[in-house]
Amino acid sequence: xxxxxxxxxxxxxxxxxxxxxxxxxxxxxxxxxxxxxxxxxxxxxxxxxxxxxxxxxxxxxxxxxxxxxxxxxxxxxxxxxxxxxxxxxxxxxxxxxxxxxxxxxxxxxxxxxxxxxxxxxxxxxxxxxxxxxxxxxxxxxxxxxxxxxxxxxxxxxxxxxxxxxxxxxxxxxxxxxxxxxxxxxxxxxxxxxxxxxxxxxxxxxxxxxxxxxxxxxxxxxxxxxx
Numbered sequence: 573x574x575x576x577x578x579x580x581x582x583x584x585x586x587x588x589x590x591x592x593x594x595x596x597x598x599x600x601x602x603x604x605x606x607x608x609x610x611x612x613x614x615x616x617x618x619x620x621x622x623x624x625x626x627x628x629x630x631x632x633x634x635x636x637x638x639x640x641x642x643x644x645x646x647x648x649x650x651x652x653x654x655x656x657x658x659x660x661x662x663x664x665x666x667x668x669x670x671x672x673x674x675x676x677x678x679x680x681x682x683x684x685x686x687x688x689x690x691x692x693x694x695x696x697x698x699x700x701x702x703x704x705x706x707x708x709x710x711x712x713x714x715x716x717x718x719x720x721x722x723x724x725x726x727x728x729x730x731x732x733x734x735x736x737x738x739x740x741x742x743x744x745x746x747x748x749x750x751x752x753x754x755x756x757x758x759x760x761x762x763x764x765x766x767x768x769x770x771x772x773x774x775x776x777x778x779x780x781x782x783x784x785x786x787x788x789x790x791x792x793x794x795x796x797x798x
Contacts, residue, residue: 637749660685660686667691707745
């Protein structure tokens with residue numbers, strides 16, 4: 573039994589090693605073609621024809637989140653929509669207009685394509701047709717679930733809860749944006765969900781005074797007693 577498990581583990585590790593190498597190859601190609609401003613050509617030639625790219629999602633990441641982030645032009649996004657293996661894409665530019673452009677293109681060309689907003693400064697993008705993968709939702713997944721159920725049901729309570737969560741998002745995702753990770757840890761510790769608010773030492777830290785603001789927001793959301 574142990575022998576069979578070891579064999580399966582080795583195969584699994586080999587599979588993931590191959591995937592990591594492939595991802596690195598694709599990343600290098602993307603960086604190279606981005607310098608030529610020809611992402612669409614790369615998507616058509618390299619990604620569409622590569623059989624390893626099955627049931628995948630793309631990711632546009634703004635440089636506010638990481639220095640290596642890239643947000644591409646609409647022609648690149650149009651090309652991405654032609655990739656049948658690509659089921660969706662996360663868009664993290666923190667720009668409503670850029671995301672609205674992508675939604676319009678998606679609706680016109682491929683309505684089943686999943687557009688996942690990463691705009692923590694505009695969490696109401698779900699009202700325009702985006703789904704979401706928001707860092708902010710890690711602060712209060714229970715409240716986001718409540719918000720989403722109210723939106724689905726057409727319950728007007730959606731709006732004040734969305735506004736309160738947006739206030740939290742605007743505070744936590746201020747510059748430097750990666751500091752939201754520390755705010756998330758502070759908030760979760762205030763809620764009693766984790767024991768420490770420590771984050772990676774290379775991650776930007778927020779001041780201790782943020783805890784007072786976060787506690788006030790948590791109380792207004794009903795997740796922290798007075």
